[in-house]
Amino acid sequence: MVFRKNLPAHADTPERLHRNGHSATMANRSDEPAYRKIQNAIRRRIDSGQLKPGNVVPSERELARIHGVSLMTARHALTELARDGIVERRHGAGTFVAPPKVQFNKLLGYTEQMASLGLTARSRIVSSSVVTREHEIAARLGLPPTARLGRLERVRLAGDEAVALEVCYWSADEYPALQHAPMDRTSLFSVLERDCGVQLAYADEEIDATDADQRMADLLSLPKGTPLLRIRQLIFSSTARATVFVTGFYRSGRHTLRIRRFR
Amino acid sequence: MVFRKNLPAHADTPERLHRNGHSATMANRSDEPAYRKIQNAIRRRIDSGQLKPGNVVPSERELARIHGVSLMTARHALTELARDGIVERRHGAGTFVAPPKVQFNKLLGYTEQMASLGLTARSRIVSSSVVTREHEIAARLGLPPTARLGRLERVRLAGDEAVALEVCYWSADEYPALQHAPMDRTSLFSVLERDCGVQLAYADEEIDATDADQRMADLLSLPKGTPLLRIRQLIFSSTARATVFVTGFYRSGRHTLRIRRFR
DNA sequence: AAGTGGTCTAGACCACGGC
DNA sequence: CCGTGGTCTAGACCACTTC
Numbered sequence: 001m002v003f004r005k006n007l008p009a010h011a012d013t014p015e016r017l018h019r020n021g022h023s024a025t026m027a028n029r030s031d032e033p034a035y036r037k038i039q040n041a042i043r044r045r046i047d048s049g050q051l052k053p054g055n056v057v058p059s060e061r062e063l064a065r066i067h068g069v070s071l072m073t074a075r076h077a078l079t080e081l082a083r084d085g086i087v088e089r090r091h092g093a094g095t096f097v098a099p100p101k102v103q104f105n106k107l108l109g110y111t112e113q114m115a116s117l118g119l120t121a122r123s124r125i126v127s128s129s130v131v132t133r134e135h136e137i138a139a140r141l142g143l144p145p146t147a148r149l150g151r152l153e154r155v156r157l158a159g160d161e162a163v164a165l166e167v168c169y170w171s172a173d174e175y176p177a178l179q180h181a182p183m184d185r186t187s188l189f190s191v192l193e194r195d196c197g198v199q200l201a202y203a204d205e206e207i208d209a210t211d212a213d214q215r216m217a218d219l220l221s222l223p224k225g226t227p228l229l230r231i232r233q234l235i236f237s238s239t240a241r242a243t244v245f246v247t248g249f250y251r252s253g254r255h256t257l258r259i260r261r262f263r
Numbered sequence: 264m265v266f267r268k269n270l271p272a273h274a275d276t277p278e279r280l281h282r283n284g285h286s287a288t289m290a291n292r293s294d295e296p297a298y299r300k301i302q303n304a305i306r307r308r309i310d311s312g313q314l315k316p317g318n319v320v321p322s323e324r325e326l327a328r329i330h331g332v333s334l335m336t337a338r339h340a341l342t343e344l345a346r347d348g349i350v351e352r353r354h355g356a357g358t359f360v361a362p363p364k365v366q367f368n369k370l371l372g373y374t375e376q377m378a379s380l381g382l383t384a385r386s387r388i389v390s391s392s393v394v395t396r397e398h399e400i401a402a403r404l405g406l407p408p409t410a411r412l413g414r415l416e417r418v419r420l421a422g423d424e425a426v427a428l429e430v431c432y433w434s435a436d437e438y439p440a441l442q443h444a445p446m447d448r449t450s451l452f453s454v455l456e457r458d459c460g461v462q463l464a465y466a467d468e469e470i471d472a473t474d475a476d477q478r479m480a481d482l483l484s485l486p487k488g489t490p491l492l493r494i495r496q497l498i499f500s501s502t503a504r505a506t507v508f509v510t511g512f513y514r515s516g517r518h519t520l521r522i523r524r525f526r
Numbered sequence: 527a528a529g530t531g532g533t534c535t536a537g538a539c540c541a542c543g544g545c
Numbered sequence: 546c547c548g549t550g551g552t553c554t555a556g557a558c559c560a561c562t563t564c
Contacts (some may be wrong), residue, residue: 107522107524208520209493210472229471256469256470257469260468
């Protein structure tokens with residue numbers, strides 16, 4: 001409930017009546033701050049296509065009038081939207097819907113990458129187990145040396161062609177659900193985020209080149225010695241906890257990593 | 264000159280005298296906004312080591328008092344510093360100096376990378392020329408197909424060991440200075456930024472794995488067929504102009520690319 | 527309880543952009 | 546010229562943390 005508060009010192013004039021007496025009657029809908037309501041109103045108009053990139057957004061003064069708030073509050077709403085890249089402000093001209101941003105260096109699972117290319121991810125499970133002697137990987141995950149780790153080894157397919165071998169490790173005690181999910185059809189990311197209540201946030205990756213040993217060569221149907229891109233990623237949750245460790249071997253020519261780096 | 268302005272409506276009380284009459288006497292130093300002065304004052308105290316990470320920064324009310332500004336102005340100063348990651352705000356507790364941020368995915372030249380590891384970069388120039396028939400690379404740089412391109416091929420050394428082969432291309436007409444700089448001792452980045460007045464901003468990179476052909480094997484003193492990490496980068500200026508195209512072949516085990524990706 | 531940041535008011539003057 | 550965003554005032558009440 002937002003009752004009327006905010007009566008500055010100089011409101012000791014009789015005009016304080018302008019706060020109409022809807023206090024108990026209309027539900028003022030949650031304790032959402034006014035500036036956030038304004039933001040949401042604008043976001044909705046953008047999402048619905050009513051406001052397109054380049055279109056002008058109502059000015060500070062207009063928003064203040066429409067929503068019945070002070071200039072500073074309307075201003076705060078627009079300033080934050082600009083900081084988040086939703087709108088662009090041009091001094092003396094106005095506030096405009098920003099062109100949609102392409103996200104760089106975005107952390108995606110294989111399933112999501114394929115989906116973003118309009119393809120369906122398929123996998124073949126090579127092995128699925130619980131291991132206890134992976135000291136180094138346990139250490140990377142911030143677990144004791146002999147922690148029980150879930151381990152999943154999958155061959156990634158594009159069409160009928162094997163393009164990658166991925167091995168994942170996670171704490172078997174914290175995420176038992178992963179052990180029994182149908183991982184040949186399901187995304188590891190989606191199980192974690194939907195079923196385990198983990199919000200993934202970022203991954204630190206080490207990238208180098210190696211070549212296929214006999215086992216990899218067999219699994220990927222390649223000659224032994226073929227160069228492979230190796231990506232080791234340690235994936236962190238939004239609470240900065242190391243959650244999954246993945247090592248992937250990607251067939252050259254079938255997989256190029258694209259990143260953008262900033263100065 | 265900032266004279267006293269900002270006399271809101273309710274300042275018709277006698278208290279407006281509190282603006283002490285220094286108007287013409289002390290030089291108010293530039294037209295820098297008050298909130299920026301506050302920010303600079305705090306930044307200086309952090310840079311000089313007087314304020315260390317975790318230390319508390321003066322509160323909004325304190326800053327307002329010290330600098331003789333209103334609460335909203337002091338608040339604005341801190342809010343922006345927090346947005347830039349300089350300080351962290353904790354509701355009910357205070358504002359604190361943020362721990363120094365490690366920069367991820369930072370675009371660095373080889374010379375700079377070595378410097379950041381406390382090492383000195385060395386290179387051996389393999390060839391330096393101007394070419395006119397690299398249609399594909401010219402296209403990447405946004406130039407006509409037969410544009411004159413500067414081309415520089417260098418072997419990168421760590422100690423006495425060859426760790427990488429890098430080939431750079433740029434517009435020979437726009438940056439003639441690059442052709443005659445002592446590139447065995449100098450950074451391409453520093454020549455561009457210092458001598459050519461170009462501010463580099465970001466690079467789009469394509470990363471995959473390949474293996475050494477006979478020529479690379481000879482130049483890097485490796486067996487033919489050794490897996491190499493290939494990084495092709497198109498480097499853009501702050502005006503979003505493609506400026507340099509670099510292809511690098513990095514010896515595995517001697518070079519691991521580290522990046523962070525966000526969800 | 528004291529102090530902090532978070533939200534908000536009802537205005538002010540200025541610098542800038544486009545007509 | 547008029548409308549826009551940028552800076553700023555002198556306060557207010559609230560939610561939160563710390564003691």
